[in-house]
Amino acid sequence: MFIVIDENDRRPIYQQVADGIRALIARGELREGAQLPPVRQLASDLGVNLNTIATAYRELQSEGLITVRHGSGALVASSRSVARAEAELRKPLRTVLTQLVLAGMARAEIMGMVAEELRALLKGAKGGEQ
């Protein structure tokens, strides 16, 4: 169970941490009830400010994915984030698709890429349940 941080990535580090944990939950590697390291340990391992990790945890908490307890780290609360309006969920999808179209990819290529990524994600989730 690892999260990868890229210093050359344009996303801020707290976002990379939150995304990393989200992906692990979606793939089923982090299940409900699993413990996340305390803010201090994760911050120390990554060499980033405590607030960076706390922000990532807060974001995940507001999505209902984890619960943060004072002094004893965080728990994965659910593998489903709180229901959001469909329109809201579509927004990031549209952004990514726009990027792919602008990159000059053909429709079939984009469909193939999406299917591949989705398969990898769901396969991980299924594998986690076995």
Place this chain on the structure above:
Amino acid sequence: MLATILIWLLVDAVVMTSFVWMPVMRGCEAFFGVRVSEDFYRTEGRALLSRYRFWLLMLFVEIEAIGVLVSLYRAELPLARIASLPLVVLPATILYILFYRQVKPFAVSDEGRFASTLRRRRLSEYTNVYIEAAVLLLTVTPLLFLIYYYPQLPERIPVHWDWMGRPNGWARKSFASVFFLSLMLVYLQGLFILVKHGLLTVKMTLPAERAEEYLRGKEEFLSTTLRLMDWVRVLVSLMMSALLLNVVFTSVEHLRHLTVFVLIVDAVSTILLIASCAYFIVRLFKIDRKLKQAVGRVYVQRGRDAQHWYAGGLFYFNPEDPAVFVEKVVGFGYTFNMANRWVYVYLAYMVLLPLLFSWGMTK
């Protein structure tokens, strides 16, 4: 006289050997504490290294010659040999820093991707109940024993013994002179627990590729280090509690025959201490080599952290890094992030030792 000279020569030789290997212990990941290209490391780096080692050898020969001469002709200066240790370390450090400055322009940056594990390290996973129980027993029993026998102790109590267990240092009976060693033992236990607890949160930067294998190697290294600390803790407790009991055994007539046990226990635990240190150090080297073979690298750090190492990787000062303990960039094991306020709690505790010592001596 000769024995003293030989012991000091040995100590100096160990210090010098560590200086010989320090620049290359992490390979090209930290050549003189600087990340350099594989190419530079193999060609120009080699030449630089031989020059460094040549000057180190010269330095060593010269200082040892002075040291031996002084101890032979001015035997009334016992401190001369002790002073030679910093005399070895200081110029060697300066030499090391001079060469580090030559390597510094060839630094290359890391790719900037690194990983972190989401596994929690818990103190309980690194704690052996039997060892804790043994340490507690060894700390408390002699203390109770001393309290019980305190009224029976004579006015003049032994505080130091020779190799054969015959007392050769005495002190007037007082609370301090009787319980000093006991307090030292409690103090040492506190120090060990503090360091062990700190090491659990040691910063672990993992490579983005093959993170799992790398982590396994590093976790093994950490747990072996902590096990070594546990062993040292037990053996030191054993040694010191035997000495504590010896205060009573030598002073109280009907217990005098027990001093022979103290002698045996101290001899055995000293031998075990040296043996287990050697054993664990060999194991740590093996883990390091195994990691090198499996993953191809034994050291990873964020590109941004590299600039926070000073004096060729001898000191780490990074105010933006919340870690207290980090892996050493040169050499082996762990060191402090001097920018963390908690470090000064550790250092304050360590300074307490000599203070306690001097207090015990004056009483």
